[in-house]
Amino acid sequence: MITFFVNGKERQVDVSPDTPLLWVLREKLGLTGSKYGCGEGLCGACTVHIDGTPQRSCITLVGDVKGKKVVTIEGISENDPVKKAWLAQEVSQCGYCQPGQIMSAVALLKKKPQPTDSDIDAAMSGNLCRCGTYGRIRRAIHSAAGKGATP
Amino acid sequence: MTTKKGMTRRQFLAASALAGGGLLLACHLPFGRRDAQAAGENEFAPNAYLRIAPNGRVTVIVNKSEMGQGVYTSLPMLVAEELCCDWKKVTFKASPVAPEYNHAQFGPLMVTGGSTSVRSEWDRLSLAGAAAREMLIAAAAKEWGVAPAVCRAENGSVLGPNGKKLGFGALAPKAALLPVPAKPQLKGGAKTILGKPLHRLDSPAKINGTAIFGIDVTVPGMLTAVIARPPVFGGTVKSFDAAKALKIPGVKQVVAVDAGVAVVADGFWPVQQGREALSIQWIEGAGAAVDSAAMRQQYAKLAATPGLVARTEGDAAGVLAKAKKRFEAEYEVPYLAHAPMEPLNCFVDLKAESCLIRTGSQFQTVDRAAAARVAGLKPEQVTLETTFLGGGFGRRACTGSDYIIEAVQVAKAVKQPVKVIRTRDDDTRAGYYRPMWYDRIAACLDDQGMPLAWQHRIVGQSIVAGTPFESAMVKDGIDDTSVEGAANTPYAIPNLQVELHSPTNPVPVLWWRSVGHSHTAFVMESMLDELAAAAGTDPYQYRRALLKKHPRTLKVLETAASKAGWGKKLPKGRGRGIAVHESFGSYVAQVAEASVNAKGQVTVHRVVCAVDCGKIVNPDTIKAQMESGITFGLSAALYGAITLKNGRVVQGNFDSYPLVRMNAMPRVEVHIVASKEAPGGVGEPGVPPIAPAVANALFSVSGARVRSLPMTPATVLAALTVKK
Structure with missing residues (x-):
């Protein structure tokens, strides 16, 4: 049994400790908002927070999160300024990468409440979007930071 | 109409x-x-x-x-x-x-x-x-x-x-x-x-994570499967040993299907481990000889010989034969994978008299019929529920219904609800690509420097040949999707001939966002730029002069140029390139601003896009689709290539098949040209102009003419050397 916290609740799972966290979240805990895109930490679709830090859950072993606090897209409040900005800027297209994008953006704003464009480049370049919503993601992050949308 | x-x-x-x-x-x-x-x-x-x-x-x-x-x-x-x-x-x-x-x-x-x-x-x-x-x-x-x-x-x-x-x-x-x-x-x-x-x-x-994509579908008792696929196209299983795989906790079954050997387990992690533990002997067959470098040589030879005529106006060959100066160029673009962020997958619950499929499909009737054939049922007995698609780009409208058929075959063997998932590498390597194309153009100019003759040979696989759509879509040997955007060029060229060679090979090909236009726009708009340069004319004004009879094309061209500040001074080291293309009933022009460094790395700073898609439904959707098409096309222009060596696809994950990321994304502005015309498409038309707009910007800033995509540093450096 491995015990850890997901979105504020204590969870116990009976899986091999070398199982990637992503598949425990998706298959054992029914939290399918975190997505599989590459399995190698290359695309960011599986991004979750582990003790407040954005991590790629597809390459994080569940054994390594024992006792830790995991937050997934399902644990982000509907009132979170990032989610609101995502709606206001109409970021989503196919939507598949967006949970991971939002998790990275929420973490960025916690660390840097007023990020510059280069902060955004640094924090968000690990999250791929095949639909090309990057411009809107950038605007949404600036807007969530209270700076308003940049042109 | x-x-x-x-x-x-x-x-x-x-x-x-x-x-x-x-x-x-x-x-x-x-x-x-x-x-x-x-x-x-x-x-x-x-x-x-x-x-x-x-x-x-x-x-x-x-x-x-x-x-x-x-x-x-x-x-x-x-x-x-x-x-x-x-x-x-x-x-x-x-x-x-x-x-x-x-x-x-x-x-x-x-x-x-x-x-x-x-x-x-x-x-x-x-x-x-x-x-x-x-x-x-x-x-x-x-x-x-x-x-x-x-x-x-x-x-x-x-x-x-x-x-x-x-x-x-x-x-x-x-x-x-x-x-x-x-x-x-x-x-x-x-x-x-x-x-x-x-x-x-x-x-x-x-x-908020509640949108259900195909990969998210689950029911109690569902199994998960991945398939070990032959290393080359057309390969088959000779024999396999599943003993080690079956010892992995969670692995339930290992079954042979047409696509390869499927490992079935109670979750994704055991299937992936199970697949790694398989030992398989393959019969590779003719597919092992496929090599994209050799294919390129073959295509180049074909391009030197006459093809089937897709369009002819005047006497291009005759005029060229007498021309004092001929401008000749070969253009080439590689195979491309669709690479949707959600890799292909399919859930199947097969029973004696019914079959439930839940997947992200663009091609429901074809997929349902394929599933019914495999299941031995009537199409009406198959229920296909469409989930959200984590990207489609044409890949989920597969003429071969590959990811549906393999899932139904697995379901037949396991007799339990099952979801077949492709890993990223599977998704990249299992085929159905935008075809590789090789184009050869010879042109000459009149006394005013305007195009007098244009002979264009296109070489590449037909995406519908050998499919049920061949009879409807191939006419007199010409697959219109191979020549679209070239054979119907709006430019006023009095002597024009477009020819086509459609070689065949074992690499499966498919429509890829903007289909034939994804290569013809690059070729047409780059070559036109070359002629403008040869004539010593501004490439924007050159296009305007050739588009007098095409007001909608002209209008988007002028709008993009004006919004981009065409002709105005740019920061040192930056150049502008322009391209315009009609596709899917819409007209799109783009102006790209780009720079290149000493290592040959191209940076695109800004893209201004003008679109006329007729009367509109939602202007924000149109803007989003133009932004999307530009990004999709830019990934192909800068990085995209699927290559084959000894029949094997070289690329796998996003490290070898890179896409544009946030730090490489230019600022994009979209301007919608008001129109009362019939509605046009918006999902694809944003893609075609971006590659030539960037290539033309690169030429403008450096004098280097890139005639092959992607614009890798090596390609760009080679073009810079040619210039010197």
Whole structure:
């Protein structure tokens, strides 16, 4: 049994400790908002927070999160300024990468409440979007930071 | 056009006639019956495309797959405009597979593709909304004992004389009892919904993790499978040893299917481990000899010989033979993978008399038929439910239904609900690519420096040859999708010949966002730039002079140039490039600003895009699709290449098949040119101009002419060397 916290609740799972966290979240805990895109930490679709830090859950072993606090897209409040900005800027297209994008953006704003464009480049370049919503993601992050949308 | 419009209307009326009235139309559909029951008896279902509940909620049944392009908003907007409902009460639902939901123009097929969703559904959904509005008005008029003509619908209510007012919800059960109008009339007057940048109805689900994509589908007792595939196209299994795989906890079965060897387990992690533990002997066959470098040589040789003529004007060969100076160039682009963020997957629950498939498909009728063949069932016994698609780009409209067939085969073997998932490497390597193309152009100029003759040979695989679509789409040996954008060039060139070679090989190919235009725009717009440079003319003015008879093309070109500040000074080290292309009924011009460093790395700083897509539904969706097409095309222009060595696809994950990331994304501005013309597509037309716009910008800043994609540093450095 491995015990850890997901979105504020204590969870116990009976899986091999070398199982990637992503598949425990998706298959054992029914939290399918975190997505599989590459399995190698290359695309960011599986991004979750582990003790407040954005991590790629597809390459994080569940054994390594024992006792830790995991937050997934399902644990982000509907009132979170990032989610609101995502709606206001109409970021989503196919939507598949967006949970991971939002998790990275929420973490960025916690660390840097007023990020510059280069902060955004640094924090968000690990999250791929095949639909090309990057411009809107950038605007949404600036807007969530209270700076308003940049042109 | 009138034929197409007429067909749409007839099909709508035929569907309406089947209805008889009220709930009946929904009831004659197997899925509709279940659906109507679930929704309650009082639901008003005037036709196959919408329902109104007693609480006033309007559900639009959408027959197009949502893969990012916003059809779950744009198609409901078409209905809502004519229905005169309250937009806040509109929701959407994916349609089942049924004749009512077939493409309005493509024959008896439910399909999402060709950037046709809005254009093909405009009339049908407008009439569907109008019919429902007329019935609601008739129900209110009957209730009040007045003539329908003195009533009108507005924002979800019917308004009558003396301030009478009834909501659609209250009227729905009564309207359901009335006959469906044979000839519903469009309301005319000012638009209340169309043309507004309304928010997408599917956005909330997409940002809170509740949107269900195919890969998210699960049922109790479901198994997961991955397939070990032959290393080369056309390879087959000789023998395999599953002993080690079966020892991995969670692994249930290992079964041979046509696609390879499937490992089935109670989750993704054990299947992946199980697959690694397999020992398989393959029969590679002829596929092992496929090599893209050798293929390029073969294509180059073919390009030197006459092909089948796709278009001829004047006497290109004769004029070129006499020309004092000929401009010759070879252009080439590689195979490309669609690389949707959600790798292909398919859930199947197969029983003796039925089969349930839940997946992200763009090609429901074809996929359902393929599943039925494999399952030994009739298509009607197969239920295909369309989930959200984590990107499509054409890949999920597969002529071979590859990811459906393999999943049904696995389901047949395991006799339990199962979901087959492709890993990223599987998704990249399992084929169905944008074809590799090799183009050879010879041209000459008249005394004013304008193109006098243009001979263009295109070499590349046909994407429909050998498929059931060949007979309809290949005419006299010419697959129109191979030459589109070249054979129908709008440029005024008096002597023009476009020829085609369609070699075959074992690499599976498919439509890839913007299809043939993805390569012809690069070739046409780059070569035209070369001729402008040879003539010593500004490339924008050169195009303007050649487009006098094409006002819509000209207008987007001029708009993009003016918004981009064409001719104005740029920061040192930056150049501008321009390109314009018509595709899928829309006209798009783009101006790119780019720079290149000493290592040959190209940076694109800004892209200004102008689009004329006729009359519009949602301007924000159009802008989003242009932004999307530009990014998609930029990934191909800068990085994209699938290559084969000894039959093996070299690329696998995103480290070897890179896509544009946030730090490489230029600033994009989109300008919509107002138009009253028939609607055009928006999903694909943003893609074609970006590669040539960037290549032309690179030429403008460095003098280097890149004739092969992607613009890798090596390619760019080589082009810089040629220039010197």
